[in-house]
Amino acid sequence: MASVISMKRDAEPDAVRPGRDAKPKRRRPQLLPYLLLAPAFLLELLIHLGPMLIGVGMSFLKLTQFFIRNWSAAPGAGFDNYKLALEFDAPVGAALLHSFWITLGYTLLSVGLSWLIGTTAAVLMQSTFRGKGTLRAFFLVPYALPMYAAVITWSFMLQRDNGLVNHLLGTDLHLVGTGQDAPFWLIGGNSFYSLVLVSVWRSWPFAFLILMAGLQNIPMDLYEAASIDGASWMRQLRSVTLPLLQPVNQVLVLVLFLWTFNDFNTPYVLFGRSAPTQADLISIHIYQSSFITWNFGSGAAMSVLLLLFLLLVTAGYLLVNARRRKHV
Amino acid sequence: MSEPRWLPWARRILLGLIGLFTLTPLYVMVTSAMKPLHDVQGEFHWIPTNITFQPFVDIWSTIPLAKYFVNSLIVSVSATVISVVIAVFAAYAISRFRFPGRQFFSVTVLSTQMFPGILFLLPLFLIFVNVGNATGIQLYGSRLGLTITYLTFSLPFSIWMLVGYFDSIPKELDEAAMVDGNGPIGALLRVVVPAAIPGIVAVAIYGFMTAWGEVLFASVMTNQDTRTLAIGLQEYSTQVDVYWNQVMAAILVVSIPIVAGFLLLQRYLVAGLTAGAVK
Numbered sequence: 001m002a003s004v005i006s007m008k009r010d011a012e013p014d015a016v017r018p019g020r021d022a023k024p025k026r027r028r029p030q031l032l033p034y035l036l037l038a039p040a041f042l043l044e045l046l047i048h049l050g051p052m053l054i055g056v057g058m059s060f061l062k063l064t065q066f067f068i069r070n071w072s073a074a075p076g077a078g079f080d081n082y083k084l085a086l087e088f089d090a091p092v093g094a095a096l097l098h099s100f101w102i103t104l105g106y107t108l109l110s111v112g113l114s115w116l117i118g119t120t121a122a123v124l125m126q127s128t129f130r131g132k133g134t135l136r137a138f139f140l141v142p143y144a145l146p147m148y149a150a151v152i153t154w155s156f157m158l159q160r161d162n163g164l165v166n167h168l169l170g171t172d173l174h175l176v177g178t179g180q181d182a183p184f185w186l187i188g189g190n191s192f193y194s195l196v197l198v199s200v201w202r203s204w205p206f207a208f209l210i211l212m213a214g215l216q217n218i219p220m221d222l223y224e225a226a227s228i229d230g231a232s233w234m235r236q237l238r239s240v241t242l243p244l245l246q247p248v249n250q251v252l253v254l255v256l257f258l259w260t261f262n263d264f265n266t267p268y269v270l271f272g273r274s275a276p277t278q279a280d281l282i283s284i285h286i287y288q289s290s291f292i293t294w295n296f297g298s299g300a301a302m303s304v305l306l307l308l309f310l311l312l313v314t315a316g317y318l319l320v321n322a323r324r325r326k327h328v
Numbered sequence: 329m330s331e332p333r334w335l336p337w338a339r340r341i342l343l344g345l346i347g348l349f350t351l352t353p354l355y356v357m358v359t360s361a362m363k364p365l366h367d368v369q370g371e372f373h374w375i376p377t378n379i380t381f382q383p384f385v386d387i388w389s390t391i392p393l394a395k396y397f398v399n400s401l402i403v404s405v406s407a408t409v410i411s412v413v414i415a416v417f418a419a420y421a422i423s424r425f426r427f428p429g430r431q432f433f434s435v436t437v438l439s440t441q442m443f444p445g446i447l448f449l450l451p452l453f454l455i456f457v458n459v460g461n462a463t464g465i466q467l468y469g470s471r472l473g474l475t476i477t478y479l480t481f482s483l484p485f486s487i488w489m490l491v492g493y494f495d496s497i498p499k500e501l502d503e504a505a506m507v508d509g510n511g512p513i514g515a516l517l518r519v520v521v522p523a524a525i526p527g528i529v530a531v532a533i534y535g536f537m538t539a540w541g542e543v544l545f546a547s548v549m550t551n552q553d554t555r556t557l558a559i560g561l562q563e564y565s566t567q568v569d570v571y572w573n574q575v576m577a578a579i580l581v582v583s584i585p586i587v588a589g590f591l592l593l594q595r596y597l598v599a600g601l602t603a604g605a606v607k
Contacts, residue, residue: 030427032425032512033421033425033427034429036417036418036420036421037417037421037422037433039414039418040414040418040437040483040487041418041433043414043476043483044436044437044440044483044484047448047476047477047480048440048448048480049436049440050451050455051448052440052443052451054451055447055450055451058450058451058454121342121343124338124339124342124343125343127331129336135343135347136594137591137594138347139346139347139350140590140594141350141587142350142353144537144586144587144590144591144594145583145587146537146540146541146558146586147543147558148558149357149561149582150353152561152562152579153353153356153576153579154353156360156572157352157353157356161370161371162369162370162371162572163372164356164372166372167372167373167374171371201350201353205350209597209601210601212598213598213601216598217602232332233335258442262445264445264446264543264544265541265542268543269543269562283446283544286446287449290446291548296450296454299446300447300451303446303447304447306444306446306447307443307444307447310444314442
């Protein structure tokens, strides 16, 4: 996530320190910065970049359970794993494509709603009022809560026979059936909406936190100037707050998108090892194709495809935003 | 900012709704943890009728919760401490020095953050297994392997946030320290680190939360002895009977320290984000 922001920061000329700060030129190249960076670089190389490259290599191998102990002996597969994943008429490809659409729908809904709630709360809490500090602390609890704690609680609330959701909707509000007619929330079509609900509950406080920090960087005199010009509150929101939040929003939406699209934890804890097909997110799908069927080559190929898709989306998003910024 | 008359009402209603949405699961968590088993197995009731604290006693014997707690604590604390130290050095290099490869480093390390965990889970799993077979160093299934993995998760974001924070500390402070006879490292430890405490605390909170809540790698990389809370808690649910009251009690016990810590330190996080991340 941070990459995007950093690249942006590095690309902005004003982020680079002016020349007066530059160190006096030394004759020999400095060694110290490299030494300071070495631990971080080596660890990222060993745990992230190296395995990632190996993963790309694995996607070209026929790496099934027979070769796990000695995977250098696995025969090459060429592009077979990719062909299998992309053959949308065959069962494997069709299931992957289905999972992709589910994930896309889940991500768009979850990010949109989280952003909306986060923005609403942050804007409404911009001015001071009594109890603001307490409310802010409460709003941040879902973010502070360990992710599995939140999701397990929701899975209890979504139980058919003893959960809060059916009690509220059925017994209290008479919107759905009760007893034998009560709906299921964790299997079947409803499981998709359950997943979105839990995800929004978990993510919106993050949007709130970032937007709150962003709002603090908007100078107060802009609002004073707008007030003197007679701009209404709505007008100030439209012409001062939202435009000035634009840079923060760009990064926030991208980060939320990447996190949600890669989300493994929410469905894994909510549904256990077997996610319902209606809520079969792509991470879970790949995990199951790899660790349940022990076909690592095929799983690796699917992960590489996922990575390529996310890279394309990120690059496209940054490009469109950069162009828009230039035109405005 | 002058506010129209309808705004306080809109604020009350909207924030009230958001508050209800946020608080309901927390309310369920607290009240269900204090209900006897038959009350959580039947139809849900808003108000608990029989209040008991027995679940808070039972949780420790139903599953080896204490062991999982200790595992999580060891892994998360070590990962956080190491990650913060490494991040401070790396961020200092990026913030205070201009050298060839600086841009390259920032982009490479930070870009790992956006990649799907599932992509390097498989290779890392195989690497750990093979390193174990070849050298005898147990990484797969050990706390060491999990610690190393987790600290690399929080590292990129931590470095990036600290660079922003260090940039906001005037360079003249370092130079003054160096005039006093300190080297660059002395200036870092005596001047920059003390001035950057809010940023460092924010980074530490983030690192601890990342490690404490991680599920995917914990599900593959741990065994019976090294299992962390994220995986261990699911054992209440794999029984024929789900002890929901104990599940909720256990969740409360493992969440309260981290939520309390977070709420105490949250102003540092907002300050750190304001200075570093969203600038």
